[in-house]
Amino acid sequence: MRILHVAIADDWEACRQFGEYSVSTRHKTFDDVGFIHASTARQLRGTVDRVFGDLGLPLVVAVIDLDALAADGIEVRWEASDDEVFPHIYSPIPMDAPTVVAELHALRGPDGYVLPDVSAYDVVEEAPRLG
Numbered sequence: 001m002r003i004l005h006v007a008i009a010d011d012w013e014a015c016r017q018f019g020e021y022s023v024s025t026r027h028k029t030f031d032d033v034g035f036i037h038a039s040t041a042r043q044l045r046g047t048v049d050r051v052f053g054d055l056g057l058p059l060v061v062a063v064i065d066l067d068a069l070a071a072d073g074i075e076v077r078w079e080a081s082d083d084e085v086f087p088h089i090y091s092p093i094p095m096d097a098p099t100v101v102a103e104l105h106a107l108r109g110p111d112g113y114v115l116p117d118v119s120a121y122d123v124v125e126e127a128p129r130l131g
Helices: 009-016 044-052 066-071
Strands: 002-008 023-025 059-065 076-081 084-089 100-109 112-114
Touching: 002 009, 002 044, 002 084, 009 023, 009 059, 044 059, 044 112, 059 066, 066 076
Parallel strands: none
Antiparallel strands: 002 059, 059 100, 076 084, 100 112
16 A cells, blocks of 8 residues: 655655655655644645645656555554544655555646546545544
């Protein structure tokens, strides 16, 4: 199974030279927050609208393999935030395969971001219920 991380394309490319992505969310690093924010397929639109909706910059939607993270010893926790449960990655993300399965692009259109179709990537559709 896989989860998604949305990044500003320039941030994603800037991290490539280091081999790992360490931006948690817009204007916050892994060191600031302690984890990398991620989303399910169903949460993608809300995440993009809420966090990046006022930007005109290109975005990358990274498809991240949960088994590859686990094989690297990277913990993913499903945690409540803003009345929803989101996947949080407790390490910078290795940017190579097999961890990053795909780098999809979201560009700003006249009515907001046009999001890529993630249905072919075995992305978790919705978060598990806690408790």
